[in-house]
Amino acid sequence: MRINFLLPQVTLSGGVKSTFEITNRLMRKGHEVRIIYPLFSLSHGYPMYNLQKLPFRLIETVYTLKRGNRVPWFKVESNMIRVPSFNEKFIPKADITVATWWENAYHVNQYSANKGVKVHIIRSYETWGGPKEKVDGSYKLPLNKIAISTYLKDIMKREFGVDDVPVIPNGLDLRKFYIEPEYKKHENIRVGLLYRRDTMKGMDEAIDAIQEIDQKFSGITFVLFGEKIKDTHLKQINNLNKAEIHGFCLGEDLRHIYNSLDIFVFPSRFEGFGNPPLEAMACGVATITTKVGGIPDYCVSGETAIVIPPLDKESITNSIKRLIEDPKERDRISKDGGSKVKNYTWDNTVLELEKVFTTYLCHD
Numbered sequence: 001m002r003i004n005f006l007l008p009q010v011t012l013s014g015g016v017k018s019t020f021e022i023t024n025r026l027m028r029k030g031h032e033v034r035i036i037y038p039l040f041s042l043s044h045g046y047p048m049y050n051l052q053k054l055p056f057r058l059i060e061t062v063y064t065l066k067r068g069n070r071v072p073w074f075k076v077e078s079n080m081i082r083v084p085s086f087n088e089k090f091i092p093k094a095d096i097t098v099a100t101w102w103e104n105a106y107h108v109n110q111y112s113a114n115k116g117v118k119v120h121i122i123r124s125y126e127t128w129g130g131p132k133e134k135v136d137g138s139y140k141l142p143l144n145k146i147a148i149s150t151y152l153k154d155i156m157k158r159e160f161g162v163d164d165v166p167v168i169p170n171g172l173d174l175r176k177f178y179i180e181p182e183y184k185k186h187e188n189i190r191v192g193l194l195y196r197r198d199t200m201k202g203m204d205e206a207i208d209a210i211q212e213i214d215q216k217f218s219g220i221t222f223v224l225f226g227e228k229i230k231d232t233h234l235k236q237i238n239n240l241n242k243a244e245i246h247g248f249c250l251g252e253d254l255r256h257i258y259n260s261l262d263i264f265v266f267p268s269r270f271e272g273f274g275n276p277p278l279e280a281m282a283c284g285v286a287t288i289t290t291k292v293g294g295i296p297d298y299c300v301s302g303e304t305a306i307v308i309p310p311l312d313k314e315s316i317t318n319s320i321k322r323l324i325e326d327p328k329e330r331d332r333i334s335k336d337g338g339s340k341v342k343n344y345t346w347d348n349t350v351l352e353l354e355k356v357f358t359t360y361l362c363h364d
Contacts (some may be wrong), residue, residue, distance in 0.1 A: 001357060004097040004115065006086060006104040007037045012073050012248075014275055015123045018148075018170050019100055020071070023078040025350040033078040034092060038085060073250055091115055096357055102126045102138035109141045117360045119144045122152050122165075124272030124293075128200065136160070144360050146353075148273045149294030166356050169294060170273045171346035176255060177282040179338065183259035184284070188219045188242075189324055192261040192285070194276050195226035195233075202267030202290065202310060207233050209316035210265075214240045217324055225249050225257050258283035262330060263323050268292050269310040277305060278344055281337035286330045288319040298344055304337040 003026060005019055023033045071080075083090035086107040091097065095116040099105040105120045120143040127135050139145070139160045147153040147165050156162040191213070193206055210222050224237065225246035237243050249257055258264065264280035264287045271293030278298060280287050289295050290310040301307035306323070308315035323330045 001096060001361070002032045002092075002094040002116070003034070003357070004091060004094040005033065005035050006091075006097070006099055006101075006108065007035060008101040008103060009041045010035070010037050010071055010080070014273075015100060017074065018123065018275075020074050020076055021171070021173065021346045022350055022353065024076070025346055026354075027078045029350070029354070034094075035076065035078055035080045036083055036086075036091060037080070039082055040085070088112065088115070095361060099143065102130060102135045105138040105141055105143055109143060117144060117357075118142075119146065119357070119360065121146045121148070122156065122272075123148050125152065125155050128270070146356060150297050151293050152272060166352075167297075168349055168352045168356065169297060169344060170275055170278070171344050171349040172275075172278055172282055172341060173346055174282065174342065176251065177258070177279045178255070179282075179284040180255065180259040183256055186260065188221050189217075189262045190221045190223055190260055191263045191265065191320060192223040192225070192257065192280070193265050193267075195224045195229055197227050197230060200268065200270045202269045203230075203233060205311060205313035206265055206267035206316055207236050208313050209267075209320065211236055211240070212317050213320050213324070216321065220324070223257065223261060225254075254279070255283060258285055261285045263288065263320060265316060265320065266290065266295075267310070267316055271295065278341050281305065281334075281341045284334050284338050286323050286334040287337055288316065288323070298340060299337075300340070303333070304340040305333060 005023055007016060007019060010016055023035055026033045086104065088111050091111065093114045097108050097111060097115040097118055099108040099120045100123065108118050111118065122145060139156060139162065145156060145162060145165045147156060147167050148170055150167055153165045153167050156165045191210060195203060214220060220242065222240055222243045224243065226248060229237065229245065237245065246257060258280050264285045266274065266277045266287065266289040268274060268290055269292065273294035274292060277287045277289045277295060281304065287305040289299060289305055289307055291307050292310055295307065299305040299307050306319045308319055
């Protein structure tokens with residue numbers, strides 16, 4: 001198959017990384033795959049002259065020009081095509097053309113038949129990324145839809161009357177995320193948090209919770225990794241008895257951090273899928289996660305993870321306390337969680353995607 005994937009940009013994000021994981025594997029299976037992205041980042045549905053967005057878009061454009069088609073944080077195997085815009089004249093002929101973002105869906109919908117079957121992979125309910133009426137409108141377009149979680153499938157049916165949306169979940173590369181016994185050898189309990197600056201990631205309640213845990217228990221090491229920590233949160237973290245702060249980690253560095261943990265906390269308020277708990281569980285970490293996005297698809301509360309409501313500091317605190325005080329429970333959850341996620345691989349994701357693409361081609 002000749003397959004076009006349209007990306008809004010190729011900077012580091014969960015959606016972009018997921019697309020790269022899929023396209024690499026489709027290439028290895030003999031398909032002709034192109035990743036198409038714009039020189040100028042999409043406007044997220046706002047006027048192109050929006051003054052608040054303009055500085056960011058100019059900086060991103062300069063970075064894109066300097067970088068060329070090289071992606072420093074991922075080894076991309078498929079053909080990358082940078083285009084002036086998503087105007088049809090810049091898009092190669094294909095059997096299938098895939099929108100991976102709500103704004104791309106409008107472009108794909110306008111393409112002629114020589115761009116093939118039109119598909120929209122829905123990775124999130126993206127009202128956070130543009131005007132709600134425009135985001136909602138993208139889901140009403142006559143494109144073949146694929147959701148990455150049952151949660152998103154249910155939204156498509158409940159809010160937009162779209163039935164029979166196949167669910168193809170994100171996956172893991174088990175060659176990158178696995179248990180490393182040498183990193184499990186430490187005396188003090190280590191509690192990890194992937195830090196994100198976006199308020200929807202639930203850092204306020206998580207950091208309040210670990211402050212409370214720090215006051216109740218001695219000898220706990222708190223490990224934060226990810227984005228630069230906001231000053232307000234940094235003051236709280238600096239008051240902890242023992243904390244480690246790491247930047248963004250990729251590849252084996254990320255695996256090492258997960259493996260060094262006894263407990264991983266994922267306090268997000270909103271997700272389309274939610275990959276970090278999957279990664280932590282594959283590395284043998286007892287995981288506490290909120291019930292958002294695709295989490296219920298692969299987490300059974302009390303069995304493979306502790307699943308709690310979002311925006312609930314008390315539940316985070318009590319769950320960490322429970323796992324600190326009960327090492328047998330902590331060990332059981334880490335083992336059962338690790339066994340569960342072995343079914344969630346990118347190879348399985350691509351196998352299911354191929355089947356759905358083939359069905360769409362047959363019905364076209």
